[in-house]
Amino acid sequence: MKRTAIVLAALMLFASAELCAQDAQINTGINKGQDRVRLAAADFKSLSNDAVLPPLLQTFNTTLFSDLDNAGIFDMVSKSFYPLEQPGSPNEMKLDAWNVPPPNTAMVAFGNLNVQGGELVVAGWLFDVKNSSSPLVMGKQYKGEATDASARSIAHKFADEIIQRLGGGIAGIAESQIVFISNRTGNKEVWMMDYDGANQRQITTLGSISLSPRISPDGSRIAFSSYAHGGPHITMYSLELNRFVSFPRFEGTNNSPAWSPDGTKLAFSSSMRGSSEIFISDISGNNPKRVTAFTGGNLSPAFNPKTGAQIAFVSGRTGLPQIYLMDADGTNTERLTDTGYAVSPSWSPNGQYLTFAWRRKYGPGVPGSQDIYVMDAASRKWVQLTFDSGVNDFPCWSPDGRHIVFESIRDGRAQIWTMLADGTQQKALTTAGQNFQPNWSFK
Amino acid sequence: MRVEMFEQHGPWKGPLAVSAGLHLGLILTGVLLGWAFTRAGNLWGVGNPMNEEHVVTVQMVANAIPLPARENDPNSVLATDSSGQSQPMAKPPEPEKEAIAIPGPTEKTKPEKIHRATIYQRPAPVPLASNKIVPYGSAPAASAPYTAFRAAAGNGGMTFGQNGSFADKYAWYVEGVQRKVSENWMKYEVDPGVQTAPRVYLTFEIARDGTPTNVQLSQSSGIPSLDVSAVRALKRIDTFGSLPGDYPGNKVSVEFWFEYKR
Numbered sequence: 001m002k003r004t005a006i007v008l009a010a011l012m013l014f015a016s017a018e019l020c021a022q023d024a025q026i027n028t029g030i031n032k033g034q035d036r037v038r039l040a041a042a043d044f045k046s047l048s049n050d051a052v053l054p055p056l057l058q059t060f061n062t063t064l065f066s067d068l069d070n071a072g073i074f075d076m077v078s079k080s081f082y083p084l085e086q087p088g089s090p091n092e093m094k095l096d097a098w099n100v101p102p103p104n105t106a107m108v109a110f111g112n113l114n115v116q117g118g119e120l121v122v123a124g125w126l127f128d129v130k131n132s133s134s135p136l137v138m139g140k141q142y143k144g145e146a147t148d149a150s151a152r153s154i155a156h157k158f159a160d161e162i163i164q165r166l167g168g169g170i171a172g173i174a175e176s177q178i179v180f181i182s183n184r185t186g187n188k189e190v191w192m193m194d195y196d197g198a199n200q201r202q203i204t205t206l207g208s209i210s211l212s213p214r215i216s217p218d219g220s221r222i223a224f225s226s227y228a229h230g231g232p233h234i235t236m237y238s239l240e241l242n243r244f245v246s247f248p249r250f251e252g253t254n255n256s257p258a259w260s261p262d263g264t265k266l267a268f269s270s271s272m273r274g275s276s277e278i279f280i281s282d283i284s285g286n287n288p289k290r291v292t293a294f295t296g297g298n299l300s301p302a303f304n305p306k307t308g309a310q311i312a313f314v315s316g317r318t319g320l321p322q323i324y325l326m327d328a329d330g331t332n333t334e335r336l337t338d339t340g341y342a343v344s345p346s347w348s349p350n351g352q353y354l355t356f357a358w359r360r361k362y363g364p365g366v367p368g369s370q371d372i373y374v375m376d377a378a379s380r381k382w383v384q385l386t387f388d389s390g391v392n393d394f395p396c397w398s399p400d401g402r403h404i405v406f407e408s409i410r411d412g413r414a415q416i417w418t419m420l421a422d423g424t425q426q427k428a429l430t431t432a433g434q435n436f437q438p439n440w441s442f443k
Numbered sequence: 444m445r446v447e448m449f450e451q452h453g454p455w456k457g458p459l460a461v462s463a464g465l466h467l468g469l470i471l472t473g474v475l476l477g478w479a480f481t482r483a484g485n486l487w488g489v490g491n492p493m494n495e496e497h498v499v500t501v502q503m504v505a506n507a508i509p510l511p512a513r514e515n516d517p518n519s520v521l522a523t524d525s526s527g528q529s530q531p532m533a534k535p536p537e538p539e540k541e542a543i544a545i546p547g548p549t550e551k552t553k554p555e556k557i558h559r560a561t562i563y564q565r566p567a568p569v570p571l572a573s574n575k576i577v578p579y580g581s582a583p584a585a586s587a588p589y590t591a592f593r594a595a596a597g598n599g600g601m602t603f604g605q606n607g608s609f610a611d612k613y614a615w616y617v618e619g620v621q622r623k624v625s626e627n628w629m630k631y632e633v634d635p636g637v638q639t640a641p642r643v644y645l646t647f648e649i650a651r652d653g654t655p656t657n658v659q660l661s662q663s664s665g666i667p668s669l670d671v672s673a674v675r676a677l678k679r680i681d682t683f684g685s686l687p688g689d690y691p692g693n694k695v696s697v698e699f700w701f702e703y704k705r
Contacts, residue, residue: 036511037618072510107615131614137687166615168623169653169684170509350681402510422510 036075037166040098040105041065043079044124045088047114056120056151057113063152064109067159067174070196072402072420073167077105088112090125090136098129106130107137109162113151120146124158126165138165152198173400177441179203179213179222180416184433190224190237195398195418195440197429204237212256212300216283217263217442221245225255225268234268234285248285252276259283260328261305261442267291269299269313278313280328291330297321300344303328305442306351312336312377314343323356325377336380341370346396348421352377355385355395355404355421372406374421385423394437397421405429405438511626609695613687620649620683624699627679632672633703640664640703643673649695653682661698673701 043061046053069076083097087110098108111124122144126137140161144150153175160172173195182191185202188209193200204210206228213224219239226235233249234257252271259266267280273290276297281288292298296317304310309328314321318335323342326333336342340360347354354377359370370391375382385404386392395406401421408417414434419426610617633640643664647655658677663670686695 037622128615131611134612137615165684166619167684168509168619169682400509420510 036073038077038104038106039068039074039162039166040077040082040103040108041068042082042108042110043086044110044122045086045112047088047112050115052146053113053115056146056148059148060113060122060151060155063155064159066196067156067172068109068162070403070425071159071163071167071172072425073163077103086110089123090127090139093125093127093135095127095129095132095135107166109158111158115146118146120144120150120154122151122154122158126162138162149199156194167400170400170402171443173398173403173440176399176443177215177219178405178416178429178438179215179441180430180438181210181213181436182430182433184435188436190222191435192222193429195403197416200430200432203239210235212437212439214257214259214439215441216259217261219441219443221283223247223257223259223266223268225257234266236283236285246284250288256300258301258303258311260303261308265303267301267303267311269297269301278311278330291326291328292333293330302345302347302354304351305347305349310377312345312347312354312356314345320362323354323375336375336377344394347377348374348397349399349401353397355397357393357395357406372404372423374404385419385421386426389426392417396438396440398440399443403440405440407436407438511622609690613690616684616687620697623680623683624676628676628701629672632668632675634666634668637666637669637703638705640666640669642700642702643670645673645677645699645701647677647697647699649683649686649697651686651693653685655680655683656694664701664703666703669701669703673699676701 041061041064044057044064046057065076065079068074081102081104083094083103085092085094085097087093087108089112093108093110097103098105106129108127108129109124110127111122114121114123120143122142123139124142125139127135128137129135138161140158142154142157144154156174159174163172163174164170176195177192178195179190179192181188182200182202183189185205187207188211189202189206190204190210190213191200191202203222204224204226206226208226208228209232210224210226210228211232213222215222221239222237224235224237225232228235229249231249232253232255234247234254236245236247237243238245250270250272252273253276254268254270254272257266257268264282265280266283266285267278269276270279270288271277272279272288275295276299277290277294278292278298278301279288279290291311292313292315294315294317296315296319298313298315298317300314302312304312310325311328312323312325315324316322320341321343322338323336323345324333325336336354337356337358340358341362342356342358345354345356353374355372355374357370358373369388370393371384371386371389372392372395373382373384386406386408389408389410391409393407395404397404398421403418404421405416405418407414408428409415414436415428416430416435416438417426417428641664642662643660643666644662645658646661647658650656655677658674660670660674686692
């Protein structure tokens with residue numbers, strides 16, 4: 001503290017001010033490693049003149065290219081560099097056209113679409129064009145209905161395969177889902193969409209306020225808190241049965257449910273015994289056990305997805321909300337953030353990092369936006385991911401550990417945004433109405 | 444009404460000199476303090492660990508998040524040092540034509556000791572003349588032997604399998620292994636006093652599901668921190684991705700070398 005005081009005093013003079021600015025600079029000379037794989041996704045060819053094929057082809061090609069681009073691990077070669085002949089099968093593939101400039105690519109994904117007997121048949125290959133002796137990396141065939149949704153789904157599957165092969169064994173997220181809250185119908189309801197913002201569909205029609213949806217690890221249920229019957233109460237919706245399933249309505253305010261990674265326990269915040277504390281019950285709501293015992297409000301629990309043995313949560317026991325860490329039985333509580341206003345913790349899938357929203361300068365008249373941060377849970381070191389972009393909240397990691405989805409209020413309206421886990425490639429997924437509190441599925 | 448005191452002008456040169464001197468002294472103090480504090484480095488138990496050390500976090504975060512690190516090399520213009528022409532794979536050394544010589548009485552020919560350096564031969568880096576700098580997009584395919592790679596901290600290479608045929612057939616898998624190991628090799632773990640170091644050789648096996656097992660240090664570099672950093676790089680990796688489907692074996696053995704260069 002004394003050092004900070006002395007440095008602040010010297011800030012008045014421009015020479016020392018310049019040196020302090022040097023202190024604040026982040027060194028971005030990170031360990032470089034190999035270059036990204038240069039990948040070209042050639043437009044797939046249609047094998048027949050069936051009238052239903054062209055729009056399916058268009059959907060397939062756009063979806064495949066954007067899935068590979070979104071993965072964050074490829075250097076996608078722009079389509080304007082591709083050679084004019086389109087390969088539709090390995091016989092038509094000319095390696096020498098691809099491994100030289102202008103494309104100068106290392107890998108090519110190509111294939112063909114066909115409609116046979118009313119079914120869409122897709123054959124896709126991945127070639128290593130720098131290896132002339134054995135270029136084949138992978139060949140797959142898919143069958144589905146001749147519909148747009150099916151073409152999109154097959155493109156997601158093929159992209160996931162490529163990402164898994166070339167991305168070091170981590171499964172792709174092209175088929176994962178995001179649940180979120182949307183008020184575009186007038187009320188805050190639970191909605192769901194694909195990871196790229198497509199296929200947005202309404203799940204609940206309670207006509208009331210719903211908050212903090214969380215999808216279960218096996219993807220079969222969504223737990224959220226709802227004001228439909230007073231409360232708010234934890235409500236459970238089954239995606240397999242397409243209806244609500246029973247969950248006890250405890251007294252007081254009950255919100256922010258969180259699933260344990262084995263899918264057997266639910267942690268939530270409840271004020272059934274006075275102040276808001278974290279309770280853990282089984283997924284039918286039986287035997288809730290209290291695990292925190294501090295006044296000031298404890299909420300937003302999040303289980304460590306790798307071990308299930310730790311819970312990160314938010315507590316206002318010192319005044320403003322801060323992020324805490326405790327074992328799953330409530331022991332060993334440790335504080336992670338030291339200042340400001342920190343909320344909404346979410347773990348990375350490898351259980352090493354926490355992302356949360358933090359307003360480090362909090363108070364009237366103090367300029368400061370709320371940004372997304374990532375902190376190493378073991379060493380407590382953190383890095384800021386968003387800058388100068390309004391209020392950002394409710395971050396959630398993707399199952400591959402490479403992306404973070406969050407809510408951002410830029411231009412006055414809350415929308416769901418996604419970005420790579422190093423803060424780059426931020427883009428909006430929703431535009432209609434206002435959209436809040438996204439949660440990524442486990443796979 | 445004229446007030447006399449406003450007409451008085453006291454001596455100003457003296458106080459002005461004193462004031463200028465004090466300002467100069469204050470500026471110098473600030474410069475010295477700023478210089479001293481940036482040189483002081485990490486003092487034990489002093490300072491706010493949250494603010495001082497988050498500079499390191501970018502490295503840590505970037506390296507355990509499974510994204511490839513961003514390209515940020517201001518020095519390299521091409522992916523390799525070659526002038527842009529494809530380099531042929533290193534030819535095996537041609538057998539020397541036997542010179543017909545009169546054998547001496549007791550001449551013994553020593554078997555030629557094959558050093559590791561002869562097998563893993565990298566082409567010597569060619570200094571890039573200005574007329575050889577090729578604008579982006581118009582260079583022919585940069586090629587390098589699949590078993591060599593470059594990381595920020597130095598170079599590395601490997602052989603796969605028994606006779607290298609795995610690398611011929613599944614070059615994409617080999618590249619993936621190189622990428623993952625070089626992403627997880629942290630330069631800052633090596634003793635900062637080291638400038639260059641001999642190679643450290645590691646051997647490990649990749650199981651069918653892609654997990655590295657049986658990591659052994661087969662030849663040390665002589666610098667313990669470099670050896671430890673190489674082994675740690677392997678330990679950070681959960682999986683390389685399952686082995687290619689049509690590969691018949693159950694595992695692949697890999698010999699991997701790291702070369703450190705500050």
